[in-house]
Amino acid sequence: MAEPSAAHEAPYEELAHTADLRLRVRGETREALFAHAAEGLYALMRWAPPADTPQQERTLILSAPDAETLLVDWLAELLYLSEAHGVRWSAFAVQRTSETALLATVRGAIGGRPERPVKAVTYHGLRVAPGPDGRWEATITFDV
Numbered sequence: 001m002a003e004p005s006a007a008h009e010a011p012y013e014e015l016a017h018t019a020d021l022r023l024r025v026r027g028e029t030r031e032a033l034f035a036h037a038a039e040g041l042y043a044l045m046r047w048a049p050p051a052d053t054p055q056q057e058r059t060l061i062l063s064a065p066d067a068e069t070l071l072v073d074w075l076a077e078l079l080y081l082s083e084a085h086g087v088r089w090s091a092f093a094v095q096r097t098s099e100t101a102l103l104a105t106v107r108g109a110i111g112g113r114p115e116r117p118v119k120a121v122t123y124h125g126l127r128v129a130p131g132p133d134g135r136w137e138a139t140i141t142f143d144v
Contacts, residue, residue, distance in 0.1 A: 012040030021118065021142040026135050030067075031094040033128070033136035034074055034102065038092040041075055044142065046115035047088045053111040056087050062102045067128040071138060074102055075121040086110055118142045 011032070015022040023040045027033030060077060064070035078089055089108035096103045120143040131137040 011036035035092040049109035049112035
């Protein structure tokens with residue numbers, strides 16, 4: 001689901017951090033940013049479910065007071081659902097976002113455990129906004 005930019009940049013990259021995990025995410029649209037943030041989260045966790053496991057699909061509707069809280073809530077909800085149901089989400093169709101709301105459908109495989117579990121999504125240094133090139137950007141820190 002990654003979209004190449006004109007410079008063929010990856011939509012997300014892990015950044016060095018002394019104690020936690022940190023991810024820089026970019027997207028042509030806010031919807032792409034949110035989808036890439038979720039993809040990056042599961043890539044950081046290194047979670048590979050067993051082959052031929054059952055699939056699960058959910059529709060998520062979220063609201064929050066601002067874009068930063070919405071991004072934290074989105075990723076935190078995915079983490080909660082993963083922990084509660086043992087699902088490694090791998091497909092993120094973010095249909096709509098605004099500054100304060102999100103509608104998405106997620107799909108994933110049941111089973112397995114992450115190699116690097118993430119405990120929480122933090123607000124540390126978080127900002128969701130278009131960058132100088134007009135693409136949406138965020139840097140997200142995860143508590144491990």
